[in-house]
Each structure stands twice: as C-alpha cells, then as structure tokens.
Amino acid sequence: MLNQTLTERLRSIVGDRYYRDDKEALVAHSYDGTPMLQSLPDGVIYPENTTQVSEIMKVLAEHRVPVVSRGSGSNLCGGTVPVQGGVVMVMHRMNRLLEIDMDNLTATVQPGMITAEFIAQIEAQGLFYPPDPSSMRISTIGGNIAECSGGLRGLKYGTTKDYVIGLEAVLANGEIIRTGGKLMKDVAGYDLTKLLVGSEGTLAIITEATLKLIPPPATKKTMLAMYKDLYCAARTVSKIIEAKIIPATLEFMDNPTIRVVDDFAKLGLPRDMEAVLLIEQDGDPATVERDIARIREICELEQADRVEVAETREQAEKLLTARRSAFTALARLRPTTILEDATVPRSRIADMVLRINEIALKHGVTIATFGHAGDGNLHPTATTDARDKEEVHRVEMAFEEIFEAAIELGGTITGEHGVGLVKAPFLEWKIGKAGIEVMKSIKVAFDPHNLLNPGKMFAKETRKRVVIDHG
Amino acid sequence: MLNQTLTERLRSIVGDRYYRDDKEALVAHSYDGTPMLQSLPDGVIYPENTTQVSEIMKVLAEHRVPVVSRGSGSNLCGGTVPVQGGVVMVMHRMNRLLEIDMDNLTATVQPGMITAEFIAQIEAQGLFYPPDPSSMRISTIGGNIAECSGGLRGLKYGTTKDYVIGLEAVLANGEIIRTGGKLMKDVAGYDLTKLLVGSEGTLAIITEATLKLIPPPATKKTMLAMYKDLYCAARTVSKIIEAKIIPATLEFMDNPTIRVVDDFAKLGLPRDMEAVLLIEQDGDPATVERDIARIREICELEQADRVEVAETREQAEKLLTARRSAFTALARLRPTTILEDATVPRSRIADMVLRINEIALKHGVTIATFGHAGDGNLHPTATTDARDKEEVHRVEMAFEEIFEAAIELGGTITGEHGVGLVKAPFLEWKIGKAGIEVMKSIKVAFDPHNLLNPGKMFAKETRKRVVIDHG
Incomplete structure (x- = not known):
C-alpha cells in the first residue's frame, strides 16, 4: 500500500473514484493472460487524459514508485504483471477514436480502445487496418502497440509496427513527447515511433497513436489444404513463398489442434489429418483467382490429401473462426x-x-x-x-x-x-x-530510475545455454 | 593528423594501402553531396571486413578519435562531412552481395554495395527491392540504411526502413551486435534494427544488412498529367489518395523544373504547363488498367490540361528519367x-x-x-x-x-x-x-564518448522560432 500523502495526490489528479487500492481492484490487476504469474500492485489508477497521465507520472517519479501501464492485459508474456508492486495504470478510460482522416488515410486513437471496435469503425469507412491479433476482441490498441502485435494477416500486411506512424507518449519524468505524425516519411532524428512500438511499457506510456490505414482489398478467397503428412504441410508453406506468392493468410494447425478446435466449434474439420493449412488470398478478383489456383497446385504437388476452397463468405468465416479459436479450444483440455x-x-x-x-x-x-x-x-x-x-x-x-x-x-x-x-x-x-x-x-x-514496468525484458540472470556466439 | 603510434596501429589492421592521410585522400573525403560544407578529416580508412571495423573502433575508442563512416557520400544533409576531424571510414571495399535467399525472399549484403547494382542483381532473380533513391547509381546500400532513403516508389512500397529486417553493426566500443534476422516477425527486445536505420552513422557502424525482398508486380503503366494551374495539380494528389488508390509513383514537377529538365534531357516536355504529375501504377494488368483509368478521370476532373499514358516501356522510362534528372538538370543552372x-x-x-x-x-x-x-x-x-x-x-x-x-x-x-x-x-x-x-x-x-559522426543531428543551438508547443 502506498502512503497516504501519495494516494491523496493521486486521487486529487484523477478523482477518488479512479484511484483504487481495495483488495478487489488489486487482485484483479495482479495477473494477465499469462498462466501461473501473479503479483499484487499497491494501487490501480484510471487516467482520463494525457495531462492526467503526465501529472501521475510526475508524482510517481518523485516518490520512485513503479508503474505498469496496461489495457486489457491479454498479453501472454507476463508483460503486465506488477512484479515490483507499485501502481497499475489502466488505460480503458482513454478509449476514443479521435479521428479518421479520409484525406491522408490515417486514424488517431487513444490507447484504451478495443482493437476489434477500432477495426469495425475503420471498416465502416471503407478502409483497412490489417493487424488482427487473435485477442482483438478484448485487446486494446495501446496494448497492441506496446507488444507490437501480429495476427493472421501479418504475412502480407505486416504487424502493428508497420501501421504506427505517430505517437504521443508520457516519459518516466512526466514529460510529453510527440513522434512522427500523419506523415508517410519522416527522418527527423531517431525513429522513436518504431522504438516505442514493442517496448512493452518499459520506455514510456503511450497516450495517443496515429495509425496508417490502407485501401481494402476488393475481394478474398479462403481455402483449406489437408495433409496426412505434417512435413508435407510445412513444406507447402515454403513452396508457396518460393513461388513468389505472398498470401494474405497462411496458417497451420497440427492434428491435436484440429481435433480440439473441432470439438469446440463443431465445424466438421478433418480429424484424421496430421495437419491443415488455412490459406487466404485477397486483392483484385483476377489476382485472387490466379493465386488460389496456383496455391492449390502447390498443395497438391506437396501431397495434400484434400484441398477445399470455401464457396461462400460464411464458409470462409467458419474456417477463420476455427483457427482463431485454437487457443480457447486448447485451453479447455x-x-x-x-x-x-x-x-x-x-x-x-x-x-x-x-x-x-x-x-x-x-x-x-x-x-x-x-x-x-x-x-x-x-x-x-x-x-x-x-x-x-x-x-x-x-x-x-x-x-x-x-x-x-x-x-x-x-x-x-x-x-x-x-x-x-x-x-x-x-x-x-x-x-x-x-x-x-x-x-x-x-x-x-x-527511465533512469527504472519505474516503467520494472522487472520486464531484462532478467537478473540469463539461462546458461547460449547457443550462438554473437561476438 | 593523428599521431604516429595511432596511425601505425590503424595501418597494422587494414594494411598500409588502406589507411591514407595524404592531402588528396583528406580533401576527397572532406565534403559530401551537400553544397558549401567542407571539413578535413585526419585520416581515411578502408576496412575489408567486420573484424577490421571492430578492431579499428577499439583503437579509435581508446584514443577518443571521432569516426565518420560513409559510402559514396551522396547525402544532401552534410551527413558525412567530418566536422570534428578524425577518421573517415569508407565502406566501399565491403561491397559484396553475400546471399539472395530464394526460400525466404531475403538478401544479405555488405554496406558498400552500390544500390543500383544491388537492385539489378535482385531483379535478375525475378525479385523486387523497392527503395530507389534518385542517387541510386552512386549511393550505397549502407548509406541508404544510414539515411533511411526513400525514392520514387515510397508511396506504395515504403522506404528503406520497411525492407531492413536484420543488421550486423559495430558499436563505438568495437563490439559487434546482430539484430533481427531472416524473420518476418521478431519482438525480442527493443527494435534495434529500425533504430539503426536512419541513425545517420551516429549510433553504430553498419557492416551487414539483411533485406526483405518481395515478388515484383506483373506489369506497370506510366502517365503524365499536365496542368496550367499548379494548385489543381497538387489537389489531384490528394484526390487520388482520397479515392483510395495508392499509385506506385506519384511525382510532381513545377514549371521551372519542367523547363530545366526538358533543356537537359530533350524529352519534349510541355514547357508551358505550370505543373505536371508523373504517375505510375503497377500490379496485375486488370488492376493497373482500372486504376489508371480512374486516375485519368480524377486528373481531368481537377482540370488537367492534358493527360498522356505512355504507350511503350521506352516512353515510360523516358518520363521517369526526366523526373530522376530533375536535380542534375537544376544543378546546371x-x-x-x-x-x-x-x-x-x-x-x-x-x-x-x-x-x-x-x-x-x-x-x-x-x-x-x-x-x-x-x-x-x-x-x-x-x-x-x-x-x-x-x-x-x-x-x-x-x-x-x-x-x-x-x-x-x-x-x-x-x-x-x-x-x-x-x-x-x-x-x-x-x-x-x-x-x-x-x-x-x-x-x-x-556512444558515451561521442565518437560516431559527432556534430550531427544535434545542434549546439536550436533556431529560436519554435512554432509548436510540444509540451
């Protein structure tokens, strides 16, 4: 528990309601999506805007109190477990889509916005934001940026890093910085934008992001290639790339995954297969047809047992849902x-x-x-x-x-x-x-006083076995 | 001039031939592509491999001697002028294409390779490396990485940063680091790769790069839209993007540029126009046809005086050459x-x-x-x-x-x-x-002792007029 002077200062910034140190709040923020890790924070704070984040950081820096900023905590690396106590800063109140700029094809968004909601709003404008982590129905854009989330469309479209072109962030000392902007090119100094993406809350607290949007593909097709030999499935992946085709999605599931997903989602997946590949191509109709035909040939050359192209959007969605539910399905076992x-x-x-x-x-x-x-x-x-x-x-x-x-x-x-x-x-x-x-x-x-998400990324000791000599 | 002990140590690393402090060498490396800037180094060194770079850096660090690493020095920001003397490290001997990996669609290359030669070798393998700075016939890949070079294809394909996925670099203390790899995704710690790209030789000396390659577009078309009103030309640019079309190239030239380019290259450009747009779209034939048709409509709506689509590849190349020669043509005036x-x-x-x-x-x-x-x-x-x-x-x-x-x-x-x-x-x-x-x-x-390209990026004083309050 933090001392009373400090908690009073924090309460005066966000209001009584938005600083909590009751047991329920502490326990609820003592863990994240990663199993077997738990550590109680001393308090939980819910800022409403960048100014509050800055003021909070000034107070915490003065008192040398650690802070773990987080969205929904859906990460799988223990990234938001407050291992050194301190304050957990929950960004959920800063959840607004500030702007979709149709002239520049950019969106400006607060970190607490849920990824799937953001994507829905972008798509409603006829635009496309590719990063789609499997957690997107609960994860936040800020969390995605902190972890540099990927997803099913990373192969062709890249990951979160490729879409963040500007950031506002609060430093450990409470100062506010702005990097990049609505700019397709900017080489004014070191690329702080890309450095903050994937920095896991250890360098700064992200308070606003400008994201690049792209025109959506005109159409897409989805197919499932099924293999009795796992090695053939895996080799197909290489062969598709070697053929200079970059599919929008190229996912792999082995037999145990197929079976639990089918138990969970009742999709009639081929339970006797050693592996399946879920493949999507998007783009103009002619391109998609041609690529899908070539991919089918490659799958067959690599001894796929069956190849099925989804006839309808519903069938395709079912297959994608199957893949997306893999983690949830396995978690039931x-x-x-x-x-x-x-x-x-x-x-x-x-x-x-x-x-x-x-x-x-x-x-x-x-x-x-x-x-x-x-x-x-x-x-x-x-x-x-x-x-x-x-x-x-x-x-x-x-x-x-x-x-x-x-x-x-x-x-x-x-x-x-x-x-x-x-x-x-x-x-x-x-x-x-x-x-x-x-x-x-x-x-x-x-972060000279090691206040931002301390204890993460750098271990006290490296596991001994070091395979490659990087010297 | 450096003292004799030091020069002897440097000579013993690279051989007598590859450390020079004669006047000719010093003068030749006292300036770069930027006008009105000159400063003599104390010596010029030409390393042959990463080990030599590392050994050189250890010696220079011990003696606290600044070092400016450079390729062809074609930059336009005074980025390689040795303003604090010291040693200029020329990377031209490290100019080999180490590998084109057809399975992973990557290339591994030394920094001293000329960009255009690299691109030619990549294209000979049926692959595509988009960054194409106008200086590419003389610039090196290492220089492109240091400056995060763009080019005519940046709009659709991004800049150098988007293609560098792994680096080997030598730190100020002579240690060698390796970042990234032949990996489409890697979030193991801070993104040092993207941080080094565009760091202008101030953070480390790049000794090897792994670059992402992509499948080339099947075809492309080139057009020229000519305007009597400069504002209409500029507005066309926004309108094309608003229409959710991302052309491969979308270049602008104003009337003075048009005239000097035409004087220089004798292409029969429209000398009476206030502005021209040079537009290219690439991709599958159907996509290209459709986009070019829509772009033509937009140009005409925005009161283009004439729109011409190149009939042949030669015509198209002529137009691109015109644009690429703008700097050279203006330089003759x-x-x-x-x-x-x-x-x-x-x-x-x-x-x-x-x-x-x-x-x-x-x-x-x-x-x-x-x-x-x-x-x-x-x-x-x-x-x-x-x-x-x-x-x-x-x-x-x-x-x-x-x-x-x-x-x-x-x-x-x-x-x-x-x-x-x-x-x-x-x-x-x-x-x-x-x-x-x-x-x-x-x-x-x-770089705690400020040895790597000192005097760059950070000025002693900022010009007073600060427009925007970033606080």
Whole structure:
C-alpha cells in the first residue's frame, strides 16, 4: 500500500473514484493472460487524459514508485504483471477514436480502445487496418502497440509496427513527447515511433497513436489444404513463398489442434489429418483467382490429401473462426495452457515443427502446434496443470529446448508476444551480451530510475545455454 | 593528423594501402553531396571486413578519435562531412552481395554495395527491392540504411526502413551486435534494427544488412498529367489518395523544373504547363488498367490540361528519367544548388507548394519544386551561387520559413534526406525539447564518448522560432 500523502495526490489528479487500492481492484490487476504469474500492485489508477497521465507520472517519479501501464492485459508474456508492486495504470478510460482522416488515410486513437471496435469503425469507412491479433476482441490498441502485435494477416500486411506512424507518449519524468505524425516519411532524428512500438511499457506510456490505414482489398478467397503428412504441410508453406506468392493468410494447425478446435466449434474439420493449412488470398478478383489456383497446385504437388476452397463468405468465416479459436479450444483440455511463439525463417517451418514434436516426446509433455506459418511464427502450446509442479517443470524444460531450436534455425524467442517476464531469461540467446547491454542502456536513457514496468525484458540472470556466439 | 603510434596501429589492421592521410585522400573525403560544407578529416580508412571495423573502433575508442563512416557520400544533409576531424571510414571495399535467399525472399549484403547494382542483381532473380533513391547509381546500400532513403516508389512500397529486417553493426566500443534476422516477425527486445536505420552513422557502424525482398508486380503503366494551374495539380494528389488508390509513383514537377529538365534531357516536355504529375501504377494488368483509368478521370476532373499514358516501356522510362534528372538538370543552372525535403501530410501538398512559392517570392530567390507528392515529400530546390553571401543568406532565410511552414502544416523538416549538419538547428521544431533530450540520451547510451559522426543531428543551438508547443 502506498502512503497516504501519495494516494491523496493521486486521487486529487484523477478523482477518488479512479484511484483504487481495495483488495478487489488489486487482485484483479495482479495477473494477465499469462498462466501461473501473479503479483499484487499497491494501487490501480484510471487516467482520463494525457495531462492526467503526465501529472501521475510526475508524482510517481518523485516518490520512485513503479508503474505498469496496461489495457486489457491479454498479453501472454507476463508483460503486465506488477512484479515490483507499485501502481497499475489502466488505460480503458482513454478509449476514443479521435479521428479518421479520409484525406491522408490515417486514424488517431487513444490507447484504451478495443482493437476489434477500432477495426469495425475503420471498416465502416471503407478502409483497412490489417493487424488482427487473435485477442482483438478484448485487446486494446495501446496494448497492441506496446507488444507490437501480429495476427493472421501479418504475412502480407505486416504487424502493428508497420501501421504506427505517430505517437504521443508520457516519459518516466512526466514529460510529453510527440513522434512522427500523419506523415508517410519522416527522418527527423531517431525513429522513436518504431522504438516505442514493442517496448512493452518499459520506455514510456503511450497516450495517443496515429495509425496508417490502407485501401481494402476488393475481394478474398479462403481455402483449406489437408495433409496426412505434417512435413508435407510445412513444406507447402515454403513452396508457396518460393513461388513468389505472398498470401494474405497462411496458417497451420497440427492434428491435436484440429481435433480440439473441432470439438469446440463443431465445424466438421478433418480429424484424421496430421495437419491443415488455412490459406487466404485477397486483392483484385483476377489476382485472387490466379493465386488460389496456383496455391492449390502447390498443395497438391506437396501431397495434400484434400484441398477445399470455401464457396461462400460464411464458409470462409467458419474456417477463420476455427483457427482463431485454437487457443480457447486448447485451453479447455486441461487446467493450464502455455502458448509460446518461437519464430523461424519461413523456410525452416517444417524443421521447426518436427523439432517441437521430438522435444515434446522427449519430455513426455503434450504440445499442440498451430500458428502463422507463413511468417515462420508458430505457437507451440502446452496443455498442463499448474498444480503438478513436476509436469510444469518438464513443460518448462521443453520450451527452453524449443527456444534453443528456434535460435539454432536462425529464428527468435518471440515473434509477436513479447519478452515480458516469461522470455526475459532467454533474450540474450537471441541478441547476445552486447545486444543486451545496448538495450539496457536505452532503458536507462528513457527511465533512469527504472519505474516503467520494472522487472520486464531484462532478467537478473540469463539461462546458461547460449547457443550462438554473437561476438 | 593523428599521431604516429595511432596511425601505425590503424595501418597494422587494414594494411598500409588502406589507411591514407595524404592531402588528396583528406580533401576527397572532406565534403559530401551537400553544397558549401567542407571539413578535413585526419585520416581515411578502408576496412575489408567486420573484424577490421571492430578492431579499428577499439583503437579509435581508446584514443577518443571521432569516426565518420560513409559510402559514396551522396547525402544532401552534410551527413558525412567530418566536422570534428578524425577518421573517415569508407565502406566501399565491403561491397559484396553475400546471399539472395530464394526460400525466404531475403538478401544479405555488405554496406558498400552500390544500390543500383544491388537492385539489378535482385531483379535478375525475378525479385523486387523497392527503395530507389534518385542517387541510386552512386549511393550505397549502407548509406541508404544510414539515411533511411526513400525514392520514387515510397508511396506504395515504403522506404528503406520497411525492407531492413536484420543488421550486423559495430558499436563505438568495437563490439559487434546482430539484430533481427531472416524473420518476418521478431519482438525480442527493443527494435534495434529500425533504430539503426536512419541513425545517420551516429549510433553504430553498419557492416551487414539483411533485406526483405518481395515478388515484383506483373506489369506497370506510366502517365503524365499536365496542368496550367499548379494548385489543381497538387489537389489531384490528394484526390487520388482520397479515392483510395495508392499509385506506385506519384511525382510532381513545377514549371521551372519542367523547363530545366526538358533543356537537359530533350524529352519534349510541355514547357508551358505550370505543373505536371508523373504517375505510375503497377500490379496485375486488370488492376493497373482500372486504376489508371480512374486516375485519368480524377486528373481531368481537377482540370488537367492534358493527360498522356505512355504507350511503350521506352516512353515510360523516358518520363521517369526526366523526373530522376530533375536535380542534375537544376544543378546546371547556377553554381550552387540547395535541395531540401520538407514533408507534409499528403493532403497539404497544395498548400505547401503555394507557401513555398510565396516564400521564394518574398525573399527574392529562385526555388523550383519537385518531389514525391504522393508521400507529401517535396523537394524545393534553390539555385544560387555560394560566392554571393547575401543571396545565400536570403536562400537560408527562405528555407527556414519553408521548414516552419511544413511544421505548421503538420509536417516535418526532413522526409528522406536526414538531419545531418544542415537540419540540426531545426530538429527541435519537429520533436520538441523533450524529444531532443530523449534522442540525446539514446546517443549517449550507444556512444558515451561521442565518437560516431559527432556534430550531427544535434545542434549546439536550436533556431529560436519554435512554432509548436510540444509540451
């Protein structure tokens, strides 16, 4: 609990109603979407505007109180667990779409807006904002920016980073900065915009974002390719890219995922298949027809057992819904679900899937794998039970080996979920000792007293096994 | 001149031939593409590989000697003038294309490779690397990365930043870091890749880059829209974007530019027109036909006097060559050419062109304007004579007002040329005092002894007139 002087100052900024330190509020903000992590904050604050955020930060900086800014807390890396206590700043009151600029094709939005609501409003104007994390019905735009969220359309359209062109943010000392703008080009100094995207709340608190919008594709087609051999499915991914086709979506589900998704969503998915690829192409009708035909050929060459192109938009939506429900469906199996996102160059997808299965077998754990195969971004997902310490330990060992395998294959420890608490011990494996030092020095430059989301990204100790010598 | 011990150590790293401090070498590396700036270095070094760069940096760091890394020095912001002496590190020996990875659609290249040669090799493999700065026949990939170069295709395809997905770089202390990789997604820590792109040699020395390639468009069409009214031409730009068409290229030239380009390239351009738009669309044939037809309609609605679609590839190339030769053609008019790149939201192009002309008139200077109108990125270009101090002073006053106007219109002081020496006094106008402080602290984090390209980006003093309160 913070001392009374401090809480009174905070209450005077936001009003009594919007600073809470009752048990209910503290417990509700002690965890996020990541299993098995919990830590109570000292207080929860709900600012209404940028000025309040700035004033709050000045007070907290003066008293050296840590702050964790968050939206819905749907992240999967422990990114918003207040591990060092302090204040959780919830951005949900700052949830307005400030402007859609039809002349410049930009939107300006507050961080607390729910992603799906934002997308709905953009689409109502006949425009397109591609980033679509699976969590988008609960996640916020601010959270997406903090984590650099990806989604099913990342392959062709990129991730959140590619659409953030301007930010307003409050620094650790309460100062307000504005980066970028409604500008397609801006090289005035270091690119603070892209640096803040994906910085996980450790460098500044985002209070407003200007996002690039694009014209929507005229049409799209969705298909499902089904394989008895998992390796053939994974190899199809590489072959499509090699053929210089970049589909809008190129998703992978293995057999365990197919089965639980079908149990959950009753879609009549092919339960006997080892793997399916969900493929979408969008664009002008002629392009889409041609690409889908070529993709079908490639799938068949790679020994797909069946290839089905959705006849109607409803059928297509069903298939997408199936993929989007993978996490939820897997989460019903056992009490604890641990979803990871090791990522490899897309040519190494097949090798990575095989490695995941070998590793799961070796440690006697259940790992289903699905994900954004076209990006090389897989989600090996373990179903376990947090109460069974011994099994959880084996799951952890397995994931450690999965990260190691990803690095060996030229990949990374996280493609779209972020480092947070969970991946911090592995960050050095990806970026080396010199890289860690540079990142830490950037952190100190922004936040010399380590008040912004402390304890994240940088671990006290790196796991010993360092695979690649980055020197 | 550096002391003998130090030069001997440098020579022992690269060999006698590749460290020079004769007058010819020093003078040749005392200036870059920017007029009226010159400063002699103490030595010039030509490393052959990353290990040498690392060893050189260790020696220079120990002796606290500044270093300016450069490619061809074609930048227009004084970015590679060694204003504090020290060593100029020329990257031309590190000029190999290390790999084109057809499975992942990436290329790995050394920084000293000439951009146009790189593009030619990529295109020979049936792939596409969009960034095409006008300097590409002499500029290097490393220089493009340091400045985040744009070009004629930026509107639809983005700039250099959008294609750099991995870097190897040497830090001020000689340590080597590797960021990103052949990965379409990577959120392992802060995005050092995007931070280094456009950092103008002030944070690290880039020694290798992994670039994203994309499938080339199937076809393209080129058209010229000619206007008797400059405002109508500029307004057409906004109207095309509002119609949700993103052309591959959307370039603007005003009457003075048209005339000098025609004198230079003898293309039969319409010398009586106030402005022309050079427009390209690429993609599938049906899309291109439809977009070009709609763009033609918009041009005509906005009172274009004539609209001509190139019938052949040769005709189209001629038009593009005309645009690309604008700088060279203007440079023939008078001894000194100052090319700027104030950038505004694309909806403000018309206002910006009018403001530039008013400002030129007010100061009695000659400014021709052309540029990447679709990006809002204009190149107002003054032709003057460096020996006429009084006139040069008026040109400087005019550009100061042009930067101010760009900021007022929601724009920036530089869209693609960088800050360097020339824009440093204006950087605070764009990013505010707090923004400058953050950027300076990042600089210190990477380069505590201010050895990497010192004197750039941050001016001793900001020009007083600060238009917008960023607080």
